[in-house]
Amino acid sequence: xxxAEQNLHPAVTTHPKFSWDTxxxxxxxxxxxxxxxxxxxxxxxxxxxxxxxxxxxRAFTFDNYSNLLANARFWxxxxxxxxxxxxxxxxxxxxxxxxxxxxxRTNIPLRNLYSNLVTIPYYVSPLVLAFAWMQMYGPxxxxxxxxxxxxxxxxxxxxxxxxxxxxxxxxxPYTFLYASSSLALADPQLESAARIGGASPFRTILxxxxxxxxPAITYSALLTLVSSFELLSIPLVLGNAVGIxxxxxxxxxxxxxxxxxxxxxxxxVAVLVVILVTGLVYLQGKLVSLERRFVTVGGKATRPKxxxxxxxxxxxxxxxxxxxxxGIILPLGCIVLTSFVPFLSxxxxxxxxxxxxxxxxxxxxxxxxxxxVNSINISIFAAAIGIVFMAVAALIAYRSTFKYRNAVKxxxxxxxxxPGIIVGIGFLWAFLLVPGLGxxxxxxxxxxxxxxxxxxxxxxxxxxxxxxxxxxxxxxxGRVAGATWLGTIRYILLPILRPALVSxxxxxxxxxxxxxxxxLFLVAEGSRVIGTTMLELWKQGGAEPVAALSTIxxxxxxxxxIGARKLLGVKLHE
Amino acid sequence: MNNDLIIEGLTKKFVTATSVAIAxxxxxxxxxxxxxxLGPSGCGKSTTLNCVAGLEQPTAGTIRVGDFVMTDTARxxxxxxxxxHLGMVFQSYALWPHMKVFDNVAFALKxxxxxxxxxxxxxxxxxxxxxxxxLADRYPFQLSGGQQQRVALARAVVSRPKVLLLDxxxxxxxxxxxxxxxxxxRGLQQQLGITTVYVTHDQSxxxxxxxxxxxxxxxxxxxxxxxDEIYERPANRxxxxxxxxxxxxxxxxxxxxxxKATLKLTxxxxxxxxxxxxxxxxxxxxxxxxxxxxxxxxEVLTEGAPARENTVKAQITSRTYxxxxxxxxxxxxxxxxxxxSTDAIQGDSLSMxxxxxxxxxxxx
Numbered sequence: 014x015x016x017a018e019q020n021l022h023p024a025v026t027t028h029p030k031f032s033w034d035t036x037x038x039x040x041x042x043x044x045x046x047x048x049x050x051x052x053x054x055x056x057x058x059x060x061x062x063x064x065x066x067x068x069x070x071r072a073f074t075f076d077n078y079s080n081l082l083a084n085a086r087f088w089x090x091x092x093x094x095x096x097x098x099x100x101x102x103x104x105x106x107x108x109x110x111x112x113x114x115x116x117x118r119t120n121i122p123l124r125n126l127y128s129n130l131v132t133i134p135y136y137v138s139p140l141v142l143a144f145a146w147m148q149m150y151g152p153x154x155x156x157x158x159x160x161x162x163x164x165x166x167x168x169x170x171x172x173x174x175x176x177x178x179x180x181x182x183x184x185x186p187y188t189f190l191y192a193s194s195s196l197a198l199a200d201p202q203l204e205s206a207a208r209i210g211g212a213s214p215f216r217t218i219l220x221x222x223x224x225x226x227x228p229a230i231t232y233s234a235l236l237t238l239v240s241s242f243e244l245l246s247i248p249l250v251l252g253n254a255v256g257i258x259x260x261x262x263x264x265x266x267x268x269x270x271x272x273x274x275x276x277x278x279x280x281x282v283a284v285l286v287v288i289l290v291t292g293l294v295y296l297q298g299k300l301v302s303l304e305r306r307f308v309t310v311g312g313k314a315t316r317p318k319x320x321x322x323x324x325x326x327x328x329x330x331x332x333x334x335x336x337x338x339x340g341i342i343l344p345l346g347c348i349v350l351t352s353f354v355p356f357l358s359x360x361x362x363x364x365x366x367x368x369x370x371x372x373x374x375x376x377x378x379x380x381x382x383x384x385x386v387n388s389i390n391i392s393i394f395a396a397a398i399g400i401v402f403m404a405v406a407a408l409i410a411y412r413s414t415f416k417y418r419n420a421v422k423x424x425x426x427x428x429x430x431x432p433g434i435i436v437g438i439g440f441l442w443a444f445l446l447v448p449g450l451g452x453x454x455x456x457x458x459x460x461x462x463x464x465x466x467x468x469x470x471x472x473x474x475x476x477x478x479x480x481x482x483x484x485x486x487x488x489x490x491g492r493v494a495g496a497t498w499l500g501t502i503r504y505i506l507l508p509i510l511r512p513a514l515v516s517x518x519x520x521x522x523x524x525x526x527x528x529x530x531x532x533l534f535l536v537a538e539g540s541r542v543i544g545t546t547m548l549e550l551w552k553q554g555g556a557e558p559v560a561a562l563s564t565i566x567x568x569x570x571x572x573x574x575i576g577a578r579k580l581l582g583v584k585l586h587e
Numbered sequence: 588m589n590n591d592l593i594i595e596g597l598t599k600k601f602v603t604a605t606s607v608a609i610a611x612x613x614x615x616x617x618x619x620x621x622x623x624x625l626g627p628s629g630c631g632k633s634t635t636l637n638c639v640a641g642l643e644q645p646t647a648g649t650i651r652v653g654d655f656v657m658t659d660t661a662r663x664x665x666x667x668x669x670x671x672h673l674g675m676v677f678q679s680y681a682l683w684p685h686m687k688v689f690d691n692v693a694f695a696l697k698x699x700x701x702x703x704x705x706x707x708x709x710x711x712x713x714x715x716x717x718x719x720x721x722l723a724d725r726y727p728f729q730l731s732g733g734q735q736q737r738v739a740l741a742r743a744v745v746s747r748p749k750v751l752l753l754d755x756x757x758x759x760x761x762x763x764x765x766x767x768x769x770x771x772x773r774g775l776q777q778q779l780g781i782t783t784v785y786v787t788h789d790q791s792x793x794x795x796x797x798x799x800x801x802x803x804x805x806x807x808x809x810x811x812x813x814x815d816e817i818y819e820r821p822a823n824r825x826x827x828x829x830x831x832x833x834x835x836x837x838x839x840x841x842x843x844x845x846x847k848a849t850l851k852l853t854x855x856x857x858x859x860x861x862x863x864x865x866x867x868x869x870x871x872x873x874x875x876x877x878x879x880x881x882x883x884x885x886e887v888l889t890e891g892a893p894a895r896e897n898t899v900k901a902q903i904t905s906r907t908y909x910x911x912x913x914x915x916x917x918x919x920x921x922x923x924x925x926x927x928s929t930d931a932i933q934g935d936s937l938s939m940x941x942x943x944x945x946x947x948x949x950x951x
Contacts, residue, residue: 032667414644484679484681486677486678486679486681487681487683487684489640489642489668489675489677489681490675490677490681490683490742491683491694492641492642492667492668492669493640493641493642493668493669493671493673493674493675493743493752494669494694494695494698494742494746495669495672495695495698495699495746496669496694496698497667497669498667500669500698504694505683508685509683509684509685
C-alpha cells in the first residue's frame with residue numbers, strides 16, 4: 014500500500030440523497046403503475062356511471078350492474094363461456110400431454126420432425142388458425158366439399174364442438190411445451206428405479222412419468238382455462254354466423270359493432286370479467302405453489318433412454334402424423350394456397366390459376382399496406398422498448414434492495430387478469446378522456462403502449478427465470494468492485510442475460526405481430542394492424558385477401574423464428 | 588494513522604429466509620491482522636461480513652476503518668458497497684463469465700477511470716502475485732477451481748483496498764488443494780499486510796490462518812480471542828462444544844477456595860479443578876454442574892498403575908477404529924465421555940486420569 018492510496022478513503026460522512034440508481038428504480042415503478050392503472054380507471058369509473066364519461070350529465074349509479082345481472086342473455090353467455098373454456102382445456106391438455114410423452118419419451122419414427130410441427134399453432138395467431146380451419150373445414154371449405162363429393166358423412170364446424178376443437182388445436186402447443194420441458198428436466202433415475210422395481214415400460218409411463226408431470230399439467234390447464242375464457246377470434250369467426258357468443262365476442266358485439274353502444278354495460282361486463290379472471294389467476298398461483306412437492310429438478314438434463322414401443326411404434330407414429338396433417342398442415346396449407354388463387358375450389362385445379370392478385374390488392378391499398386407496415390414497426394420497435402423495460406423491471410424485482418421491488422413484480426404480472434379486448438377498451442377511453450392524448454390514437458404509439466401493458470407479464474416471466482439463474486454473487490462482486498447498481502446491470506447482468514433478452518425480444522415481437530384483440534377498440538385510421546385489417550376484410554367477405562394477410566403474418570413470424578435460431582442461436586423455449 | 592476495522596453494536600433485526608438476525612456484535616480487527624468469523628451455518632457470520640461489505644443493511648451499529656465511517660445507523664449513514672473501497676472474495680468466486688481473466692481483474696480500475704497503462708501494469712502485478720500472469724486471456728470457465736479462486740483474490744486486491752473480506756473462499760475446493768490454499772492465502776495476506784476478515788464454518792481453517800477468531804452462534808458473538816485461547820479457555824459451553832471434541836462430566840461442586848475446587852461425582856469420586864478459565868462463571872459451593880474436558884486430554888491408565896488423584900472408573904460403551912487411533916465412548920458416574928487412545932483397550936472397563944488444569948467450568 015503506497016501512501017498515495019491513503020487519500021483514496023476520505024472520511025465520508027454525508028448520506029447521498031439522490032442517485033441514478035434510485036432515480037431509475039422510481040421511474041420504472043411509476044411507469045409500471047401508470048401502465049396498469051391508466052386503462053383500468055376509466056373502466057371502473059364508467060361501470061358506475063349512468064352516461065358516457067365525456068357526458069356532463071353523468072351520475073353515479075349501480076344500474077349498469079343490476080341491469081347486467083338481470084339480463085338473461087348475459088347469464089347464457091357466461092354459462093356458455095364456462096362450458097367452452099372447460100371443454101377446450103380438457104381436450105387441449107389431454108392431447109398435449111399424450112403428444113409430449115409420445116414424442117419425448119418413445120422411439121416412434123419421425124419424432125424429431127413432429128416435435129417441431131406440433132408447436133406451429135403456438136406461433137400462429139388464433140385468428141389465422143380460425144380462418145385456416147374455416148377455409149378447410151367450414152361449410153364451404155375445401156375439405157368439406159371434397160368429403161361431400163365422396164358422399165361421406167359431413168360435420169358442422171360452426172358449432173360448439175367445432176369452436177372447442179379449433180381452440181384446443183391452438184392451445185395444445187402450450188401444454189406440449191410445458192410438459193416437454195418438464196420431461197427434459199425430470200430426473201431419469203426415477204424412471205430407472207421403477208424399471209428396476211419390476212415395472213414394464215408402459216406401466217412406468219402411467220405410474221411415474223405422467224404423475225410427475227402434475228405441476229406442468231396443473232399449470233398448463235389453468236393457463237389454457239384463463240386464455241380460452243378471454244379468447245375472441247375463434248368463437249367470433251366460427252360462431253358469429255350461427256349466433257354463438259362467448260364473453261369476449263359478447264363484449265365485442267355490444268362495444269364495437271353494436272348499434273346503440275351502451276358504455277356502462279360494456280364497462281360492467283369488463284369489470285366482472287376482470288374479477289373472474291383475477292380469481293382464476295389467483296387460483297393458478299395457489300395450485301402451482303402447492304404442486305412444488307412434485308418438483309424433482311436436479312439441473313441435470315441427461316436424456317433417458319427412449320421407451321421402445323415395439324410393434325406399436327409405426328401405428329402410433331401414423332396417428333401423430335395424421336393429427337399434424339389434418340389439424341395443422343392442411344388448414345394452414347389451404348390458407349396459403351387460397352392467397353395465391355382467385356378462389357379455391359376442389360372443382361378447379363388451383364395450380365392452374367396461380368396469381369399474385371390478392372397480394373397486389375393488399376399492397377395496392379394504402380390502408381392495407383399501412384397495416385402491414387404498422388405491424389412490422391410495432392413488432393420491431395415496441396417489442397425492443399418493451400423487453401428492455403420488462404428486463405429492468407425484473408432486475409428491480411429480483412436484484413435490488415428497492416423498497417417497492419415486490420410492488421413492481423405484482424404490478425408487472427397483474428395484466429394477466431386483463432383480457433386483450435378489455436385492455437383495448439380501457440386505453441381507448443383513457444386516451445379519449447385525457448386532453449391532448451386523443452390524437453395519439455392515429456399513430457402506432459397508442460397501440461404500442463397498450464401492447465406493452467398487455468404483454469408485461471409475458472416479457473417479465475420470460476426474463477425472470479434467467480435473472481434468477483444468475484448467481485447474485487456476480488452482482489455483489491460488481492458492487493464491491495466499485496460499480497453502482499446501474500453499473501452492475503450495464504456491465505455484468507445485461508451482457509450475461511443477453512441470450513434470454515434476445516429470445517424474450519423475439520417472443521414479444523411475435524406476440525405483437527399476432528395481437529389483434531387489444532387493438533380492436535383502440536384502432537383508428539392511421540393505426541391499423543394486420544389483425545384488425547383481417548377482421549375488417551373478413552366482415553366484407555373477402556376470403557382471399559384475408560388469406561393473403563394471414564400468409565404475410567406467418568411469413569414474417571417464420572423469418573423472426575428462423576432468424577433467431579440461425580443468426581443468434583436462440584431457442585424460444587426449452 | 589490507525590486503520591483498524593471497528594464493528595460496534597452491530598444489530599440486524601428481521602429474520603428472512605436467507606439470513607439470520609445478529610445482535611450487538613462488537614469486533615475490532617487490528618490493522619494488518621487476520622480475523623476469522625467462525626460458527627455453524629445460520630450463526631450470523633455471513634450477515635456480519637455482508638454488513639461490513641455494505642451488501643446488507645444493519646438496523647443498528649457502526650462500522651468504520653480508522654476514521655472512514657462506512658456505517659453509522661445513528662446518523663442514518665449506510666454507504667453502498669461501491670463507496671467502501673473494499674476487496675471481497677465470494678464463496679463461488681463470482682468471476683464474471685463473459686469477461687476474460689484480465690477484464691475481471693481490471694474491472695474496478697476501469698470504473699475508477701485509471702489510465703490504461705496503469706491498469707495493464709496493476710492487473711499484471713496482481714496476477715503475478717497469485718501466480719496466474721500466463722492466464723490473463725482465458726475465460727473463467729477455462730480455469731480450474733483453484734485458479735478461479737486465485738483470480739478472484741487478484742481481483743479483490745487489485746485496487747489496493749484497506750480491508751479484504753473472504754466469504755468461505757476455500758469451501759468449493761477439493762480437500763487436498765484446500766490445505767495448500769490455506770497456507771498460500773495466509774502467506775499472501777502477511778505479505779500484503781492487509782486487514783482481513785474471513786468467514787468459515789471449518790475450525791481447522793480458522794485455527795491454521797487466524798490472528799484472532801470470533802466464534803458466533805445464534806447471531807451473537809460468543810468469544811473473540813486468539814486461537815489458542817479459544818481452544819484452551821473457551822468462554823462458554825457453546826464454544827467448548829463447537830471447538831474440538833469435548834465431553835461433559837457432572838457432579839457437585841465442593842470446597843471452592845479461590846483458585847481451586849473439587850467436583851464430587853455421584854459415585855463419590857472426587858475431581859480437583861484448578862481455576863484457569865477466562866469464563867465469567869461464578870463458582871459456588873454445592874452447585875450441581877457440568878465440567879468440560881477435551882477428549883485428547885483424558886489419559887487412559889494402564890492396569891496396576893499407582894493410584895493418583897483425579898482418577899475415574901468407566902465402562903466402555905462403544906469403540907471406533909479411526910486408523911491413527913481408537914476413539915472410545917465410556918460411561919462414568921458423571922455421564923458419558925469421549926476419549927482417544929492409540930492402544931486397543933481390552934476388556935469392558937478402564938480407569939482414566941483427568942488432569943486438573945484441563946477441566947473447565949463454564950457458564951451455559
